[in-house]
Amino acid sequence: MANITVKTLLKMKERGERIAMMTAYDYPTAKLLDEAGLHVLLIGDSLGMVVQGNTTTIPVTLDDIVYHTRMVRRGAEHALIVSDMPFLTTHGLPEDVLQKAGRLMQEGGAHAVKIEGGKELASVVSRLVTAGIPVMGHIGLTPQSVHALGGFSVQGRTVASAKRMLEDAAALEEAGAFAIVLEMVPAEVAQWISSKLRIPTIGIGAGSFCDGQVLVFHDAMGFTSGYIPKHNKAYANLADTIAVAARDYVREVANGSFPGEAQTVHLKPEELDKLFNSANRH
Known part of the structure; x- marks a missing residue:
């Protein structure tokens, strides 16, 4: 398999080819998923819940993501490696945000970073892209804002909120994002947004009309004894x-x-x- 780049994903959308993305947090998992043909491996701040045992992603630090990215990078030969910018790291002075994103690439070895938020972060995305850091957006349910959103609930259920979500997606695309994760969004809204963008959408709990899908490794492999989200499909039962x-x-x-x-x-x-x-x- 050829090495996957951000341009690969854009070409896949143009050709109507679906993108397979999954989280990974360590070397052996990354190696197995890379060999299986995953296009994108995400070092998600979901590690706070499935690896560290927290109830949200908020306690995850930048050092945590750098550490896990380093391990994943060693195990993956072909996949695009994307690292989450954890809670609050995208807020503050532009120079500080740039330095934090740079750590994920310089110290962790990531190929790109993922940022939660809509048009309010478009200037941050633009600044990072200008500096040579590819950015994947993330809208809909944004776990870092779980307390502000009132829980892990579906977003975009009304026409007004769906329109705001499209505005967010368009602003991120205009700012230079190469892809956008749509999480916990009605399938029809995700399809509508996907059809309006030149860049690919990656769905999780957003139906089958996105340009790709992402799942949390532990959920997909049945490697948990805790809560399993409704949108998940367990492809194995590693826990048992x-x-x-x-x-x-x-x-x-x-x-x-x-x-x-x-x-x-x-x-x-x-x-x-x-x-x-x-x-x-x-």
Whole structure:
């Protein structure tokens, strides 16, 4: 598979080809997903919930994202690596925002960053793009604003809110964003917005009419015992597989069947004789 770039995604939209995107937070996961053909790997601040055990993404820091990006970058050979700008890092002086986004690329090795917010952040997007940092937008349900939104709820249910969302998307595209995530949006609204943009849309809980889809790895692989969002599809059940394997391990350690002969190394007979002779002399 050829290396995926932001231009690749734009060409995929032009050709009507769907973009497959998934979160990744470590080296082995990134390697497996990259080899499976994922076009985009997102180091999402969702790691705050599925990796760190928080109830929201808000506690995630820039250092957290840099750390996880570094691991994902080592594991991915072809996929486009996109890192989230965590809570509050897109607000403040333009120079500070630029420095924070730069860390994700210089220290983490990201190819691009993702920013939550609409037209109010268009100037930030433009500043980053001008500096050579590709930006993916994110509108609809923006988890960093969960408290302001009143929870994890569908956005764009009314004509007025759908129009505002289109305005946000258009402003981000005009500012230079190369793609936009639409999260928890009615399918018809997502289809309407997608048809109005030159850049691709990546949906999550936004129906099948977006130019691509993104899922959280732990949700998609059934690697969780917690809440599973309605929009998720579990393609595996890793939680049960791991639980069964762990119980088998505990049982075999307890009854002495692990380690077995296959997992055991022995001294050569002549070395064993020398050891016993030496022991007997002492």
